[in-house]
Amino acid sequence: MPALLLIAHGSRDPRHAATVAALVQEVRARRPGLDIATAYLDHCAPRIPQVVGRLDDAVAVPLLLNRAxxxxxxVPAALRAAGAALPVADVLGPSPLLLAALDRRLAEAGVDVRSAAVRARTGVVLAAAGSSDPAADAATRAVAAAWRRTRGWAAVEVAYASAAGPRVPDALAALRAAGAARTTVAPYLLAPGLLPDRIAEAAAGADVVADVLGPAPELATLLLERYDAARTTARAHRPALTA
Structure with a gap:
């Protein structure tokens, strides 16, 4: 069975690598015996060239929410530079499992996500990192729309910590204008760091601020789904051996 090469972004904030390590532990608990290696694009060690050389066979799984x-x-450039022709799994989003992880973090922050009445009175800011890629922006907005449609929130507004707006205070104001009795901020981010801290600071006016997705069980399940799909696709496209 090929190893799972988890490729994370990396951060100077030590909480980032600690969160990635905790997520790897969640994955290992679900797939004992699977060889899992971690490499980072920037800021953290080890980098991709340091890892791929010791892997005989692997599937690269980007720890990324959007295809930006x-x-x-x-990711493709780093793998090419390392001389690694590995199958690369799809990014994590969109997925119902991400919505479930967002629900989990809101519930942990004190929102009764099981109550339809509570959800109907609650507006949510889906606070993402932000990207200059219009497709990534559209994907985040599609997540927000799906979350509102499937859960019955009063409203779900998108905000960004970087790139173009809107910012969290703008989104909170939009929720109140839409009639939300209670406002919450749900970071659509994988690990702590500069941008999540920026979101938390900007969310001072919200009633509830959830934690980042972090090592949520749903993320561990989703990483394995992406790994399995990429492994199956790679096997199907492998040239048949001839006698």
């Missing part, structure tokens, strides 16, 4: 610049350019 890192997924389209940085």
């Amino acid at each position: 610049y890192h997924a389209k350019h940085d």
